Amino acid sequence: MHAPAEFAPDDPELRIRVRAALISLVAGTAIFGGKLAAYGVTQSSALLSDALESIVNVLAAAFLVGSVVFGGKPADRDHPYGHGKIEYFSAAFEGGLIAFASIAILVGVGIALWEGQRARELEVGMVISGAATAANALLGVYLLRVARRSRSLALEADGRHVLSDVATTIGVLAGLGVSWATGLWWLDPVIAGGVALHLGWAGFRLVRRAAGGLLDEEDTQTIEELLATLERERVPGLIRVHHLRSMRVGARTHVDAHLVMPEYWTVERSHVLCDALEHKLNAAMPGEVDVVFHADPCRQEHCGVCEVADCEVRREPFTARPPISLEEAVAPDPPRGRHRP
Numbered sequence: 001m002h003a004p005a006e007f008a009p010d011d012p013e014l015r016i017r018v019r020a021a022l023i024s025l026v027a028g029t030a031i032f033g034g035k036l037a038a039y040g041v042t043q044s045s046a047l048l049s050d051a052l053e054s055i056v057n058v059l060a061a062a063f064l065v066g067s068v069v070f071g072g073k074p075a076d077r078d079h080p081y082g083h084g085k086i087e088y089f090s091a092a093f094e095g096g097l098i099a100f101a102s103i104a105i106l107v108g109v110g111i112a113l114w115e116g117q118r119a120r121e122l123e124v125g126m127v128i129s130g131a132a133t134a135a136n137a138l139l140g141v142y143l144l145r146v147a148r149r150s151r152s153l154a155l156e157a158d159g160r161h162v163l164s165d166v167a168t169t170i171g172v173l174a175g176l177g178v179s180w181a182t183g184l185w186w187l188d189p190v191i192a193g194g195v196a197l198h199l200g201w202a203g204f205r206l207v208r209r210a211a212g213g214l215l216d217e218e219d220t221q222t223i224e225e226l227l228a229t230l231e232r233e234r235v236p237g238l239i240r241v242h243h244l245r246s247m248r249v250g251a252r253t254h255v256d257a258h259l260v261m262p263e264y265w266t267v268e269r270s271h272v273l274c275d276a277l278e279h280k281l282n283a284a285m286p287g288e289v290d291v292v293f294h295a296d297p298c299r300q301e302h303c304g305v306c307e308v309a310d311c312e313v314r315r316e317p318f319t320a321r322p323p324i325s326l327e328e329a330v331a332p333d334p335p336r337g338r339h340r341p
């Protein structure tokens with residue numbers, strides 16, 4: 001069901017993301033125009049490679065607008081885990097484009113070196129490109145700030161890409177300055193080749209990271225934060241925690257875990273504990289957290305570490321409660337036999 005009513009465009013968080021994506025698109029187009037003009041004046045391979053990098057950014061920003069708008073939609077009947085993962089497609093798409101641009105530039109470099117093409121009026125092109133780069137730097141810083149606040153991988157990818165553009169353009173301009181001052185014409189295509197290799201690597205890393213998100217690679221930092229919160233907020237009935245997993249979908253984090261609770265607790269009592277922990281996790285973690293707990297009844301092996309004072313079924317005295325290690329927290333259930341009495 002994709003009724004438009006379920007979409008909340010007045011969600012302030014989403015409005016900020018959409019605005020950032022639109023700003024990236026408009027500013028990226030203007031910056032691309034500036035860089036293309038710099039190439040037009042000079043016919044420099046290095047400035048062309050720089051401009052090609054920018055058109056990749058424009059295309060990616062257009063895709064970003066769509067993915068942020070769609071990805072910000074709340075969960076619905078068709079997509080019960082929300083739509084946040086669309087952002088990984090945006091990141092993968094952008095990474096793929098960057099890698100493609102790098103190959104295109106390398107081909108151009110080969111031709112320029114072979115034919116001995118020389119750039120002209122480099123000083124004019126360098127001034128134009130320098131102005132476009134200053135604007136780009138402001139855009140990149142702005143995008144990263146919004147991305148951190150709203151935990152958007154797509155905006156972060158875009159912001160990083162823009163800032164890496166700025167760094168490469170500064171390198172390109174420095175090299176072209178040397179070429180202009182010394183008359184070493186071949187420096188221009190060589191610089192372009194360097195830009196291409198740098199781009200290819202950046203593209204590969206983006207695709208790699210997007211794949212990690214799509215395949216729900218373990219995010220150790222999130223698990224550590226969750227575990228620290230559970231340990232801090234623990235109450236005597238929360239005996240142990242295992243099979244703790246998390247999955248990030250856009251700005252939401254899905255968490256599930258097995259909680260070992262006293263075997264004689266009623267559903268009502270377990271529910272109170274689960275609800276309380278849910279609220280604590282939501283308060284402690286950035287963004288929204290969806291929590292699903294599975295209840296495991298305690299066994300004799302837990303008595304030694306169980307702090308419940310008025311236990312009805314205690315079979316061994318309490319000795320000490322060791323902290324829950326990361327390894328214990330993420331371990332799946334012990335083999336079936338050990339889970340039974």
Ligand SMILES: [Zn+2]
Pocket residue numbers: 001002076077078079083
């Ligand atoms: Zn949907």
Ligand SMILES: [Zn+2]
Pocket residue numbers: 271
């Ligand atoms: Zn409930």
Ligand SMILES: [Zn+2]
Pocket residue numbers: 262298302303306308311313314
């Ligand atoms: Zn017990």
Ligand SMILES: [Zn+2]
Pocket residue numbers: 242243258296333334
């Ligand atoms: Zn279990």
